[in-house]
Amino acid sequence: MVIARVLILTTLLSRTSTRVQSFSPIFVKAPAACKLDFQGQQIRRPLFPNSSVASAVSANTSSSIRMTSSSSTSTDEKKRVLVPIAEDSEEIETSSITDVLTRFGADVVVASVMPELVCKMSRGLKICADITIEEASKEEWDLIALPGGMPGANHLRDSSTLVEMLKRQQEQNKLYGAVCAAPAVVLQTHGLLVGSGATCYPAPPFRSTMTNPSDDKVVVQGNVVTSQGPGTSLLFALSLGEQMYGKEEADKIARELLVKR
Numbered sequence: 001m002v003i004a005r006v007l008i009l010t011t012l013l014s015r016t017s018t019r020v021q022s023f024s025p026i027f028v029k030a031p032a033a034c035k036l037d038f039q040g041q042q043i044r045r046p047l048f049p050n051s052s053v054a055s056a057v058s059a060n061t062s063s064s065i066r067m068t069s070s071s072s073t074s075t076d077e078k079k080r081v082l083v084p085i086a087e088d089s090e091e092i093e094t095s096s097i098t099d100v101l102t103r104f105g106a107d108v109v110v111a112s113v114m115p116e117l118v119c120k121m122s123r124g125l126k127i128c129a130d131i132t133i134e135e136a137s138k139e140e141w142d143l144i145a146l147p148g149g150m151p152g153a154n155h156l157r158d159s160s161t162l163v164e165m166l167k168r169q170q171e172q173n174k175l176y177g178a179v180c181a182a183p184a185v186v187l188q189t190h191g192l193l194v195g196s197g198a199t200c201y202p203a204p205p206f207r208s209t210m211t212n213p214s215d216d217k218v219v220v221q222g223n224v225v226t227s228q229g230p231g232t233s234l235l236f237a238l239s240l241g242e243q244m245y246g247k248e249e250a251d252k253i254a255r256e257l258l259v260k261r
Helices: 002-022 052-060 091-104 152-157 160-171 182-188 230-245 247-257
Strands: 026-029 042-045 080-085 107-112 118-120 126-128 143-146 175-179 218-221 224-227
Touching (some): 080 091, 091 107, 091 143, 091 230, 143 182, 143 230, 152 182, 160 182, 175 182, 175 230, 218 230, 230 247
Parallel strands (some): 080 107, 143 175, 175 224
Antiparallel strands (some): 026 042, 118 126, 218 224
């Protein structure tokens, strides 16, 4: 009887050892689309065979690193928002627009107007865009929102593809906006401001190009929204969200962010 038990135990231990030895972690390389400082570094992810979790993770290992975040809202119901960026765009404004509008439930996509997807922002932060501006031009957008920063705003101004998209937004009476230097450098330059009274970064080189610039932190003029700079970028993004989702939802998200409007 004792011998039988020993044999059974030995068999079980042997099978367990075999299963443990057969497990090996899978190494997934960081996506090549974003050539960041950690390019080539391997991320160690143990994937358990025959696991539903393994299937879910495996299905997503090829996705690119994105600045955007997901929402529980169905894709068919989402508003589509484009945030163009360039070398030396302002990172606080970029992240505020992207973060806040995602909280509203929008599908926010970041597009680079530069040859590369990775853009080094005005204070050194590197952001990897989701797509190029050429790819973005083939799609329709409920909102195009421009961050400021210099000379990032100059790069946005000089992107003929982006300018054509903004003019199409204007012609179709769709929403677009800009913050910091971008209202003066991009929108004013290409005749995309509605009359007078828009706002921008409160510095003479920018204000002098505009007609009767406002001192308000955020100005809404029909389907055009402008704002002053990094410190007003949360208010800017909340105002954009209000235009698409209504004041009640904007006030709710403002409270969650501890922002007074």
